[in-house]
Structure formats: C-alpha cells, structure tokens
Amino acid sequence: MAQASPATGQRLRNFVIVLVAIFLGLSIYIGSGSQNNPATLAYQAENSTPWAEAQTNGKPTLLEFYANWCSSCRAMAADLGTLKQDFRERVNFVMLNVDNDKWLPEMLKYNVDGIPHFVFLNPQAEAVGMAIGQQPLKIMTKNLTALVNGQSLEFNQALGETSALKANLGPKTDDPRSHGGLPSS
Structure with missing residues (x-):
C-alpha cells in the first residue's frame, strides 16, 4: 500500500479549509441577507x-x-x-x-x-x-x-x-x- 506524500496531505488539508471557508462565507451572506428579505x-x-x-x-x-x-x-x-x-x-x-x-x-x-x-x-x-x-x-x-x-x-x-x-x-x-x-x- 502506497503512503500519501506530505504534499498530498497538505493539498487535502488546504482543500478542506477552502470548503469550510466557502461554507462559512455562504452562511454569513445568507444570514445577513435575511434582514433585507421582504418576507421577514x-x-x-x-x-x-x-x-x-x-x-x-x-x-x-x-x-x-x-x-x-x-x-x-x-x-x-x-x-x-x-x-x-x-x-x-x-x-x-x-x-x-x-x-x-x-x-x-x-x-x-x-x-x-x-x-x-x-x-x-x-x-x-x-x-x-x-x-x-x-x-x-x-x-x-x-x-x-x-x-x-x-x-x-x-x-x-x-x-x-x-x-x-x-x-x-x-x-x-x-x-x-x-x-x-x-x-x-
């Protein structure tokens, strides 16, 4: 079984960080927009x-x-x-x-x-x-x-x-x- 190189592990970690940042950014955007929503x-x-x-x-x-x-x-x-x-x-x-x-x-x-x-x-x-x-x-x-x-x-x-x-x-x-x-x- 081949082991992942340190570079591959770093890429995976960076990818997860990017996904979490995107998710948090969208959550903040959607949450702040609710006050400007005519339905509220x-x-x-x-x-x-x-x-x-x-x-x-x-x-x-x-x-x-x-x-x-x-x-x-x-x-x-x-x-x-x-x-x-x-x-x-x-x-x-x-x-x-x-x-x-x-x-x-x-x-x-x-x-x-x-x-x-x-x-x-x-x-x-x-x-x-x-x-x-x-x-x-x-x-x-x-x-x-x-x-x-x-x-x-x-x-x-x-x-x-x-x-x-x-x-x-x-x-x-x-x-x-x-x-x-x-x-x-």
Missing part, C-alpha cells in the same frame, strides 16, 4: 409608513400591532410583503410594536389584546374594521380592496390564530379572548 417581519417593520405620516397623508391605512416574538406575526410577514407590493401606492402600511411603551395609547384606543391585531383606517384615519390573529392572504386582499374603494369590509372583525399579548394593559377578566389584557365590550 423585521424588513416589513423597518419599511413601514411612519404612524404620524399615515394619519395626515389622506390615504387609507392598514395599522398592524405586532411583536418580534409573535409567531403569527412572523408567519404573516411574507403575505404582508405581497400586499405591500400590490397596494403600496394606495395604502399606508403602518406597524407598531407592542413591546414599545410609546404605542400604549394606540393599543388602548384600538383595544389590542392579542397580536397580530390589524386596524383598517379610512383616508381620514378613522377605524372602519379590524382583524385579529393570523389572516389568510385572500381575506386581507379583499379587505384592502374594499378599503381602497371606500366600501364596507367583507371580513370585518375577522379572527385568527393570535399570540397572547404579554403587556398588562388593564384589569384581568375571565373572557378567554382577552389574553389577560383589556376586558371585551
């Missing part, structure tokens, strides 16, 4: 319309209350990216993170007790409908189409799978939809 929640939040602008620019608005830890919010990110592509010229897409105390007045105003929590606002920034929890793309599309056309929302007050809101916004209630937050009316 972080990208959607970073590229949303500022709340102050949405209240005054005369366009209807889809207001989403979300959190980075919310699995239902993350699951809907790709669909929201699609909706933004289809409606971006006609609708404001605003995202308010419920973990930021700055949005507590809005959370109380719109009775946010589970997330994702969507509020559909007309061009005068008045609430005309809502949806709570994970929603199918078809329902969100129909609601946004109606919103843009000034029509009643077909799926007003739609309910889907939610993540419980971790903030304590008020007195406890026995209502299972409250998730320990505000009492339902």
Whole structure:
C-alpha cells in the first residue's frame, strides 16, 4: 500500500479549509441577507409608513400591532410583503410594536389584546374594521380592496390564530379572548 506524500496531505488539508471557508462565507451572506428579505417581519417593520405620516397623508391605512416574538406575526410577514407590493401606492402600511411603551395609547384606543391585531383606517384615519390573529392572504386582499374603494369590509372583525399579548394593559377578566389584557365590550 502506497503512503500519501506530505504534499498530498497538505493539498487535502488546504482543500478542506477552502470548503469550510466557502461554507462559512455562504452562511454569513445568507444570514445577513435575511434582514433585507421582504418576507421577514423585521424588513416589513423597518419599511413601514411612519404612524404620524399615515394619519395626515389622506390615504387609507392598514395599522398592524405586532411583536418580534409573535409567531403569527412572523408567519404573516411574507403575505404582508405581497400586499405591500400590490397596494403600496394606495395604502399606508403602518406597524407598531407592542413591546414599545410609546404605542400604549394606540393599543388602548384600538383595544389590542392579542397580536397580530390589524386596524383598517379610512383616508381620514378613522377605524372602519379590524382583524385579529393570523389572516389568510385572500381575506386581507379583499379587505384592502374594499378599503381602497371606500366600501364596507367583507371580513370585518375577522379572527385568527393570535399570540397572547404579554403587556398588562388593564384589569384581568375571565373572557378567554382577552389574553389577560383589556376586558371585551
């Protein structure tokens, strides 16, 4: 049996090092690109319309209350990216993170007790409908189409799978939809 020369062993070692470097490089590239991926929640939040602008620019608005830890919010990110592509010229897409105390007045105003929590606002920034929890793309599309056309929302007050809101916004209630937050009316 022939023994490998030291040069052959060195080449094999160098080859393995090159493969590992390529693998690590690709992993870093793919990992860093995920923040710029329209299908991620972080990208959607970073590229949303500022709340102050949405209240005054005369366009209807889809207001989403979300959190980075919310699995239902993350699951809907790709669909929201699609909706933004289809409606971006006609609708404001605003995202308010419920973990930021700055949005507590809005959370109380719109009775946010589970997330994702969507509020559909007309061009005068008045609430005309809502949806709570994970929603199918078809329902969100129909609601946004109606919103843009000034029509009643077909799926007003739609309910889907939610993540419980971790903030304590008020007195406890026995209502299972409250998730320990505000009492339902």
